[in-house]
Amino acid sequence: xxxxxxxxxxxxxxxxxxxxxxxxxxxxxxxxxxxxxxxxxxxxxxxxxxxxxxxxxxxxxxxxxxxxxxxxxxxxxxxxxxxxxxxxxxxxxxxxxxxxxxxxxxxxxxxxxxxxxxxxxxxxxxxxxxxxxxxxxxxxxxxxxxxxxxxxxxxxxxxxxxxxxxxxxxxxxxxxxxxxxxxxxxxxxxxxxxxxxxxxxxxxxxxxxxxxxxxxxxxxxxxxxxxxxxxxxxxxxxxxxxxxxxxxxxxxx
Numbered sequence: 001x002x003x004x005x006x007x008x009x010x011x012x013x014x015x016x017x018x019x020x021x022x023x024x025x026x027x028x029x030x031x032x033x034x035x036x037x038x039x040x041x042x043x044x045x046x047x048x049x050x051x052x053x054x055x056x057x058x059x060x061x062x063x064x065x066x067x068x069x070x071x072x073x074x075x076x077x078x079x080x081x082x083x084x085x086x087x088x089x090x091x092x093x094x095x096x097x098x099x100x101x102x103x104x105x106x107x108x109x110x111x112x113x114x115x116x117x118x119x120x121x122x123x124x125x126x127x128x129x130x131x132x133x134x135x136x137x138x139x140x141x142x143x144x145x146x147x148x149x150x151x152x153x154x155x156x157x158x159x160x161x162x163x164x165x166x167x168x169x170x171x172x173x174x175x176x177x178x179x180x181x182x183x184x185x186x187x188x189x190x191x192x193x194x195x196x197x198x199x200x201x202x203x204x205x206x207x208x209x210x211x212x213x214x215x216x217x218x219x220x221x222x223x224x225x226x227x228x229x230x231x232x233x234x235x236x237x238x239x240x241x242x243x244x245x246x247x248x249x250x251x252x253x
Contacts, residue, residue: 019241021060021137023145023164024051025157025174028069028098030231034177037069039101048105050234051142055111057238060137062167064145064160065102067094073152088152095156096121099146106142113142118150118159130166137167157212165222172224174211175231180248181210197249216250225251 030047032040054061067073073091077084099115106113114136116128126132128145136143148159157174164172181203184192198206200220204213210228219226229240229247239245 019059019170021062021167021169022054023062023064023160023167023169023172024054024234025064025160025172026066026231026234027176028066028094030175031065031098031101032069039069039098044101044105045109047234048102048109048111051102051106052109052111053235054237055140055142059237060140062133062137062143062145062163062169063099063102064156064163065095065098066156067091067098070094070097085152088154092119092148092150092152095148096125096146099144100125103142103144111142112140113144115144115146118145118147121147133163133167155212155215157215158218161212161215161218161222161224164224165218169224172215172219172226173237174226174228175234176210176228177231178210178228179230179233179246180228181208181250183208194246195248197251199252200250201252203250210248211250219250220252223252225249 026047029036031044032038033043051061051063071090071094073088076082076087076090079087096117103113103115115125116133117125118128120127125146128147133143145159145163148154148156149162160172178186180194181198182192182194186192200216204216207213211226216226227240227247227249229245233240233245236245240247
């Protein structure tokens with residue numbers, strides 16, 4: 001499969017031919033609804049079915065889900081009562097709760113899924129090991145990468161980039177509230193223009209903010225392209241790859 005973007009840079013487009021393994025990054029709000037808190041069963045099932053549809057087009061899918069629907073560590077880190085590293089640790093625990101919830105729904109819908117955590121969560125979540133995660137993916141299971149990197153001060157975007165490099169993913173797909181990278185915030189600036197393809201250096205230097213800059217640098221070093229698209233289009237990935245649905249590619253030729 002390939003992404004037919006409006007660009008003269010055929011080398012960028014060629015990177016998407018024969019995609020096999022992806023890391024999908026979604027927000028915690030995808031399990032609660034935008035602005036929601038906790039876990040909503042309707043939204044949980046909606047996300048699970050979208051992921052299953054991605055697997056049905058032949059992709060091996062590893063998922064990094066945020067924890068903002070439960071607790072956003074950054075929001076507590078400025079508190080005088082909670083130390084910054086502890087706030088981030090709580091945020092990592094929130095991603096594990098979300099991972100367990102998503103795994104339960106996927107398995108209930110008939111799609112085998114396993115949660116692996118970057119830190120020890122007792123006997124009910126496997127520890128993240130590169131070899132084990134690869135085996136699960138090769139066996140057709142969805143792998144949910146919980147606990148971030150296991151260290152504070154690191155975003156889930158950066159976790160997705162590191163895991164993509166470790167697992168040999170062909171691309172990172174980040175499902176967001178907008179349908180790509182824009183020259184400015186399209187919700188604040190009606191004149192903002194969507195960028196079909198942007199190089200890593202251009203993205204990093206312009207600080208456009210759709211994905212963490214550290215994550216972008218890791219992807220650049222590992223030559224892993226990033227696709228930014230609207231979460232609502234997650235169940236139409238094949239159409240995104242064919243250029244029928246708006247999205248943006250961050251990557252070099």
